[in-house]
Amino acid sequence: MSKYDKSPFNYIGGKYKMLPQLIPLFPDNINKMLDMFAGGGDVFANVTAAEIYANDINFFLIDIFRAFQAIEITELLGEIDKIIDTRELSMTNKESYLKFRSHYNAIPIAQRNPIELYVLMCYSFNYQFRFNSSHEFNNPFGRERSSFNPQMKENLIKFHKKLNGINFSSQDFSQLDYSFFEAGDFVYADPPYRITTGSYNDGKRGFKGWSREDDIRLFAILDELSERGVKFALSNVVEHKGQTNTELAEWMRSYNVHAINYDYNNSNYQAQNIDCVTREVLITNYERNITDGDENIWLDSKPGLRRFR
Numbered sequence: 001m002s003k004y005d006k007s008p009f010n011y012i013g014g015k016y017k018m019l020p021q022l023i024p025l026f027p028d029n030i031n032k033m034l035d036m037f038a039g040g041g042d043v044f045a046n047v048t049a050a051e052i053y054a055n056d057i058n059f060f061l062i063d064i065f066r067a068f069q070a071i072e073i074t075e076l077l078g079e080i081d082k083i084i085d086t087r088e089l090s091m092t093n094k095e096s097y098l099k100f101r102s103h104y105n106a107i108p109i110a111q112r113n114p115i116e117l118y119v120l121m122c123y124s125f126n127y128q129f130r131f132n133s134s135h136e137f138n139n140p141f142g143r144e145r146s147s148f149n150p151q152m153k154e155n156l157i158k159f160h161k162k163l164n165g166i167n168f169s170s171q172d173f174s175q176l177d178y179s180f181f182e183a184g185d186f187v188y189a190d191p192p193y194r195i196t197t198g199s200y201n202d203g204k205r206g207f208k209g210w211s212r213e214d215d216i217r218l219f220a221i222l223d224e225l226s227e228r229g230v231k232f233a234l235s236n237v238v239e240h241k242g243q244t245n246t247e248l249a250e251w252m253r254s255y256n257v258h259a260i261n262y263d264y265n266n267s268n269y270q271a272q273n274i275d276c277v278t279r280e281v282l283i284t285n286y287e288r289n290i291t292d293g294d295e296n297i298w299l300d301s302k303p304g305l306r307r308f309r
């Protein structure tokens, strides 16, 4: 039993499994919190703060959060059931899934129903949230695997309670207004990771990709926030399969670096090979002492990778 709530998205790149390592490293007594790259919402839904702001460039995702926020949970569950019934969705009916997907994509973007998109995603392969360049949802059917199952429903009910009062936005991170963040506030950044980029975690999914320039822009914003006394934490990967994000490695030397234990290669028998090592980190501009009582924070971390400063 985790003390953290899982978002009802199963979002690729979602931080749910890492929350027991991340959340204890976040500051106490947060006034305003910004989740700059909110994704499926695993992080903002598990942070305590006076005010929460959540942003993601993927406006389809943000539209779903807003649509969930706007209605009572019983109404939302009723609407989801109605869509499943009328569209005859199941774990085996590929034809109905494809018909429903075509129906959704045929509607002009501004008139699409975000709750329909949520249901579509629930029956799609690996619950991926993927679009083509014309902003058509293009994830294939999740035969025998994906559905709006009881676990998803339970996650949705818990998540829905957390949406109350959250301020959502959908902008490129470099366009956000950071001027009203001040000392006492906290910004969490979980951008796409440049060196682990692949079809599953490119951060793109129908939107713009992530480049070296984006990393540099992000570091500059975090530096500026830090100078103004705003606390930040940045999740990222410094090394992956023999590659190093050199700009990140250099930039993080000015801050505190905490090793995060996540084995991307747990199904790979060659995980001991140096070429397969993934070094995931949380970089903070504040000190955080983890006591023995905190959950598994350094479990299996290799000595020497714990802290790099």
Ligand SMILES: C[S@@+](CC[C@H](N)C(=O)[O-])C[C@H]1O[C@@H](n2cnc3c(N)ncnc32)[C@H](O)[C@@H]1O
Residues within 6 Å of the ligand: 011, 012, 013, 014, 015, 016, 036, 037, 038, 039, 040, 041, 042, 043, 055, 056, 057, 058, 171, 172, 173, 174, 190, 191, 192, 193, 203, 204, 207, 208, 209, 210
């Ligand atoms: C690693 S995922 C975040 C996962 C999230 N922390 C979670 O727990 O689900 C990165 C997110 O960044 C978003 N993104 C990519 N480029 C962006 C940009 N330029 N500005 C804002 N968001 C962006 C992607 O849509 C994706 O949802």
